[in-house]
Amino acid sequence: MSILSVQKATTRYEQNLVFQDLDLDIKKGVVTSIIGPNGCGKSTLLKTIGRILKPKSGKIYLQDQELTTIPTKKIAKHLALLPQNPIAPSELNVEELISYGRYPHLKNINKLTSEDKDIIEWSMEITHTLSFRDRQLHNLSGGQRQKVWLAMALAQKTEIILLDEPTTFLDLAHQLEVLQIIERLNADFHCTIVMVLHDINHAARFSHEIVAMKKGSIVAKGTPAQLITTEILEQVFQIRARVMTDPHNGSPVCYGYESTLPV
Amino acid sequence: MINPERFRYVRILFITILFIFIMIYISLTSGTFDLTIREVFNTLLRLNSSPEHDAVIFDFRLPRILLAGLVGFALGIAGAVVQGITRNGLADPGILGINAGAGAAIVVFMFFFQYQISDTGWQAIMIQPLFGLIGGIVATTLIYFFSWKAGRIEPQRLLLSGIAISSGFGAFTVFLSLKMKATDFEMATVWISGSVYNANWHYILSIFPWLFLLIPIIFRKAYLLDLFQLEETSLKNLGVSVEKEQSILLLSSVGLVSACVSVSGSIGFIGLMSPHIAKQLVGIKHRYALPISGIIGALLVITSDYIAKSIFSPIELPVGIVISIVGVPYFLYLLIKVKK
Numbered sequence: 120m121s122i123l124s125v126q127k128a129t130t131r132y133e134q135n136l137v138f139q140d141l142d143l144d145i146k147k148g149v150v151t152s153i154i155g156p157n158g159c160g161k162s163t164l165l166k167t168i169g170r171i172l173k174p175k176s177g178k179i180y181l182q183d184q185e186l187t188t189i190p191t192k193k194i195a196k197h198l199a200l201l202p203q204n205p206i207a208p209s210e211l212n213v214e215e216l217i218s219y220g221r222y223p224h225l226k227n228i229n230k231l232t233s234e235d236k237d238i239i240e241w242s243m244e245i246t247h248t249l250s251f252r253d254r255q256l257h258n259l260s261g262g263q264r265q266k267v268w269l270a271m272a273l274a275q276k277t278e279i280i281l282l283d284e285p286t287t288f289l290d291l292a293h294q295l296e297v298l299q300i301i302e303r304l305n306a307d308f309h310c311t312i313v314m315v316l317h318d319i320n321h322a323a324r325f326s327h328e329i330v331a332m333k334k335g336s337i338v339a340k341g342t343p344a345q346l347i348t349t350e351i352l353e354q355v356f357q358i359r360a361r362v363m364t365d366p367h368n369g370s371p372v373c374y375g376y377e378s379t380l381p382v
Numbered sequence: 383m384i385n386p387e388r389f390r391y392v393r394i395l396f397i398t399i400l401f402i403f404i405m406i407y408i409s410l411t412s413g414t415f416d417l418t419i420r421e422v423f424n425t426l427l428r429l430n431s432s433p434e435h436d437a438v439i440f441d442f443r444l445p446r447i448l449l450a451g452l453v454g455f456a457l458g459i460a461g462a463v464v465q466g467i468t469r470n471g472l473a474d475p476g477i478l479g480i481n482a483g484a485g486a487a488i489v490v491f492m493f494f495f496q497y498q499i500s501d502t503g504w505q506a507i508m509i510q511p512l513f514g515l516i517g518g519i520v521a522t523t524l525i526y527f528f529s530w531k532a533g534r535i536e537p538q539r540l541l542l543s544g545i546a547i548s549s550g551f552g553a554f555t556v557f558l559s560l561k562m563k564a565t566d567f568e569m570a571t572v573w574i575s576g577s578v579y580n581a582n583w584h585y586i587l588s589i590f591p592w593l594f595l596l597i598p599i600i601f602r603k604a605y606l607l608d609l610f611q612l613e614e615t616s617l618k619n620l621g622v623s624v625e626k627e628q629s630i631l632l633l634s635s636v637g638l639v640s641a642c643v644s645v646s647g648s649i650g651f652i653g654l655m656s657p658h659i660a661k662q663l664v665g666i667k668h669r670y671a672l673p674i675s676g677i678i679g680a681l682l683v684i685t686s687d688y689i690a691k692s693i694f695s696p697i698e699l700p701v702g703i704v705i706s707i708v709g710v711p712y713f714l715y716l717l718i719k720v721k722k
Contacts, residue, residue: 166615169619170618171615171618171619190621191618191621191622191623192621192622192623193621194621195619195620195621196621199619200615200619201619202613202615202616202619205612205613205615205616206612206613206616207611207612207616208611208666210665210666211611211666215667219609219612219620220620222609222620222621222622223620223621228605228606229604229605229669275620
């Protein structure tokens with residue numbers, strides 16, 4: 120069953136066409152990763168699904184309701200989006216920022232209920248941010264900051280979470296930590312996850328479904344085993360990849376590649 | 383448990399209000415002829431007052447102090463809102479040309495209409511803020527139009543187009559006032575540079591409804607102003623109707639500024655300085671910073687007006703000029719700080 124469905128969507132960014140007549144179904148309770156080279160439109164697709172960008176034509180359905188017919192505040196209770204480089208005042212403290220995630224649920228915007236506070240507590244626990252809850256944002260490392268933003272998205276308590284390159288600019292350990300938090304959200308709390316990832320191996324290891332995009336269209340879609348193959352990687356990224364199966368967890372791994380572009 | 387932020391806010395609130403009372407006391411008692419505190423209290427509380435004291439306090443000093451306070455309060459809040467929604471610490475209604483737009487519209491009103499209904503001057507004073515509002519909205523629309531790029535407002539373009547529009551409207555205002563009669567021209571010039579010296583109770587009454595209506599709207603949206611410090615994608619993700627809320631907040635502050643301009647002319651820099659001082663004192667949360675910004679604004683205008691009327695006494699300076707003497711260096715200081 121699909122929880123999100125994109126039907127014949129066309130989006131432009133300023134004057135440039137990013138994608139045209141694009142169709143995509145996102146299955147409920149599944150982790151879907153979108154991969155593709157720079158400028159293929161994957162971020163734009165994510166923003167269109169998250170109603171940050173309005174499609175020029177075509178429709179997006181959340182469950183069975185068309186996105187433009189739902190009040191934006193109501194959408195925010197079902198769908199959270201973490202942008203690529205989120206910005207907040209550096210003097211803001213961690214817990215304060217996370218509490219902003221409760222905004223769509225607040226009845227009285229100046230007061231958090233005990234339920235709100237419990238959910239904020241929960242999202243800090245899941246994201247391991249409790250230990251620096253009182254710090255100001257400028258005192259955090261890049262990895263800590265990313266987890267705080269993730270916590271804010273969690274505080275929205277949505278069944279769908281969209282993430283735009285959640286691991287960019289993080290070191291290896293933090294990349295893995297963020298992805299494991301996401302994995303847990305899906306496994307334990309049945310969140311539907313759609314994320315844009317740069318790293319093919321991360322996508323292979325942490326997703327159930329992979330969508331490969333190139334030049335504004337979806338080239339292939341399927342399980343990691345179906346998608347992470349020499350043929351498809353060549354078609355999408357113009358690389359000649361060597362792929363094997365990781366004996367540790369059974370997911371395909373690209374362990375080396377050469378460019379097919381003329382030097 | 384007492385929230386430390388709240389505690390700090392209440393303390394600062396108390397101290398700043400105390401300062402305002404001290405300034406009110408000084409302004410009420412000293413001037414061309416000094417009054418004792420006993421005489422002031424006797425007059426205010428209607429205990430054996432003399433007609434001379436009544437005239438000095440009720441016709442001259444008190445309305446002037448009150449008007450200065452109200453205008454400062456409104457400008458401080460309007461400044462905090464404009465800085466909040468543009469995410470630009472250098473934005474100020476004066477620099478953005480809202481003052482100039484409102485001022486030009488009011489000069490148009492004075493030039494064409496006021497004389498025809500001069501026998502009902504009372505109504506003219508009440509209508510003046512409305513004209514100011516129209517001018518303010520025209521200026522704001524123009525600024526938006528010029529600083530809009532790719533679906534968003536660019537901070538640098540905003541400041542630049544604001545400065546351009548401000549000087550455009552300013553030139554128009556001077557042009558029109560030059561065509562006035564000599565006496566009216568002098569009045570208009572003093573008014574344009576920002577002054578409260580001809581304050582009276584009608585002025586206070588004419589701006590009061592605006593403040594009474596718009597300030598609560600802004601205060602209720604204090605939390606949204608906090609959210610506005612995030613970037614647009616995060617705001618939309620949280621389900622904030624960005625354009626709608628931005629327009630409500632911007633229109634409310636244009637309304638406040640226009641009402642102020644209609645009674646006291648263009649007093650700049652209050653909207654720039656007060657929010658910065660307030661945020662230094664109580665932090666960046668608007669629920670605390672907005673009221674403090676208003677109070678700092680009031681304190682600045684009351685104090686500057688006292689300086690304006692006493693420093694070269696009996697000659698008076700327009701209060702706007704006194705504020706600019708402090709405001710210009712402060713603006714430059716902020717510019718340097720932003721650059722770093």
